[in-house]
Amino acid sequence: MDYTEKVMDHFMNPRNVGKIENADAIAEVGNASCGDVIKMYLKIQGETIEDIKFQTFGCGAAIAVSSQTTEMVKGKTLREALDLTRDQVAEELGGLPPIKMHCSNLAADALHQAVKTYMKDHGIAER
């Protein structure tokens, strides 16, 4: 299976790339299967993700998934971000080749890790 047009669009023109100075939450996760790295930076206002940016060292799918993930949670609440799954991201992208599904874990993992740490530090209940 090839990359869908939407994957290619996010890969060629990734949204929300870079980092946020003075981010409220940061998480970095590495991919055990192929050694790739995704880092997410979040700016949080109250319980809302005001801004989100990412840095990714990885394949086309990893970059597209990172980009798509940031688009899907920007402006959403922390709990909504926690509810986002890798399958939803992959679906939004029109699907991923099976061997690339693990790349979509990375972005969701980084996002969830950042959000959870922030909630814990700020005494916000996850549910």
Place this chain on the structure above:
Amino acid sequence: MERIYLDYNATTPVRAEVRDAVLPFLNDLFGNPSSRHLEGRQVKTKIEAARAQVATAIGAEPERIVFNAGATEGNVTILRGYQVNYKEKKGRDHIIISAVEHPCIYDTAKKMAGEGYAVTFVPVDGEGNIDLDGLKKAITERTGLISVMAVNNETGVIYPVKEIAKIAREKGILFHTDAAQAIGKMPFDVKDIDADFVTMSAHKFYAPKGIGALYIKKGKRLDPLLTGGHQEANRRAGTENVVGMIAMGRALELATGELATDRERIGKIRDEFERRILAEVPHSRRNGGADNRLYTTSNISFRFVEGEAVQLKLDHFGIAVSTGSACSSGTLDPSHVVMAMCNGDEETAHSSIRFSFGKYSKMEEIGYVVDRVKEVVAQLRSFSPLYDKFLSSQGK
């Protein structure tokens, strides 16, 4: 947009002269070479002429050439044939291969290791050169076969097969070389090298895919993988790939006549490309020593970016290259070749791109390719967490 194909080590287009040579065999000359009637005999004569063309190109007698389906078949035939023909007879259950062999050798040898064989993988140094002392030391009384490729497909590094054949011969060990990347691109004489077995693949020199050949030295036995009919003097059963054989013979004849001019012309393009890339893209490194490399290949790692992403972007800009990155392999394993050269440093393999040049490469294309590579690598670095880390470690 016109494409720029820089993946000649993967495969080459079929050249016009070769296409012309096979057309009659897609029309009137359809006979089965094993048939005794005129239709068969006509074709038989032609495939024997093709066999002679292949033989002449590598300094062999025609009867030493066995056509097959390509390098994978050739290489697996050697390793598996060795198991059948030699081990039981001499108790020699140890084989030696280099750590940078093509997967069809590498993985088959690994399988054999799981089947009770002893297999030594001889390492290479940072420039991709084989550790000859290590190879000599690995030899034991049980060693029966050494297999080292003539030219590495990923880096273009040339291996001293003549020397290795000599080492093997002195110890009564069989020597095989996978010459898929060498034959048709550099002078290659089986008698001078004194190899027992040589693997060839025709689609690397402008013939179609699915045809190759083995050279088997006189007096050496090798049971076929495919048994059945008496084709190829009982050395490979199955109705002949007539079109492939005709194509391979013609293509190799042409290639052999053009070795010197290709080397000169393609080598200049490769050298200029590599000089500019290494000078103009920061944190790029060449995989493989500067010398002792085939003139067709340039394997470069661009630190902090992943190879599949680079490949995909270049493809978008009309440039075809390949990568040793784990992300682009079907198994998510990085190239064992590049890994072997950089002490298992995964990041170097991860970010490696192979540019391979050939007959239709043009010097005028180089500027465009270099510019796109610069642009793509810079863009991917702009959001690479590894690059960011590197910059902060430099205090930037």
